[in-house]
Amino acid sequence: MERHISVPFDKETAKELRSGDYIFLTGTIYTARDAAHKRMYEALEAGDELPIELAGAMIYYMGPSPAREGRPIGSAGPTTSSRMDKYAPKLLDLGQSGMIGKGKRSEEVRQALIRNDAVYLAAVGGAGALLSKSIVKSEVVAYDDLGTEAIRRLEVKNFPVIVVIDTEGNNLYETAIAEYALNQNEN
């Protein structure tokens, strides 16, 4: 099913999303990848404040290429999510509404998604030029010294993603792959 959704969204909206849904996001999301996650995690361990309000935030695992003149951002596709598995459960427990990335997640992350009514969304890996067209504004809001790994606030318009893990823990990577592996064995 294809649908248009505003971000950030609340838990009620998250619960309506089903593994396999193709959705278009419009609104505000934040970028963070390896180095920003490590820094946020260390800040929490030290009892410090985070540089962004996590409650309700949708985090995009992405580090863009530099923008050419007159453009908001360069190429902007997802990076591999599993590298953030170590940090994700803690951030979800603090209210993050979900994340956009690509690739498999750990069981700990899946459980954290279920217990927080959060969702894991995938953007198509390696489609950074296309995805950049759905980003209308980009602004570094924290950790500027990390360069491409800084935390950015993005305004997105009709940003295409697929729901991989929904609030019940259904996982499209498992169900869809099994479906096509099975079909082919039957043929």
Added chain:
Amino acid sequence: MMRTIHVDEVIQNVKEMCIEANHFLSADMKAALLDAKASEKSPLGRQILEQLDDNLRIASEDMIPICQDTGMAVVFAEVGQEVFVEGGLLTDAINEGVRRGYVEGFLRKSVVKDPLIRENTKDNTPAVIHYNIVAGDKIKLTLAPKGFGSENMSRVFMLKPADGIEGVKNAVLTAVKDAGPNACPPMVVGVGIGGTFEKCAIMAKQALARPVDCRSVIPYVKEMEEELLARINESGIGPGGLGGSTTALAVNINTYPTHIAGLPVAVNICCHVNRHCVREL
């Protein structure tokens, strides 16, 4: 007779190759993606392949890198032994070309100075350079920016001779299955069989730079390439790892003599943005 090549020519060409490779996919890769779109069984898979097609068009028309991970620059330099390099060191020239290409070409700087201290070098240098001394008076450069989503899913298996061809096939299928959605399928699978621990890994990387529509000239290797591609595409992983019949576009295998006691196998996985650019100076 020695032929002289000035380092400035190397710098300029490497710079242009970095920019070209990151914005324009080679014709063989584009054709393979189009074929995949026609044969893919999953509707979502076809939709993803359609997005990848649009992505390539936008990248080349608007000069936005195909993927934001513009890679670590891997360079294969085949240097003719009748070439004299003038004006400096060849290695410095290649790195200067990479520096200018990534800085002036708006490419992402993804290289850190130390693997554990992890401070960005801010110009994507150094490149990983593999030299080979060959006959002749030319320098052939192959530049392959390598993204790390797929690089991280690559493997080396030190098999035993008794594992034989079935052992090799299982190693490749295991690596691909474990990579799954993480490696941005449809992928290209580069395999190196034989040599030593490091030789098989370099061969696997070199195999990725071979056009995807070009099979091995060794009959049994060609058969293995075709069989493995078919079996990989039966895995169900599909485009984006979201299910389907297109998991890989090609399996390219290179081989080399090895030791009586060993059967090294390296599997270097590349995503659908399998970039390479070749120039002869």
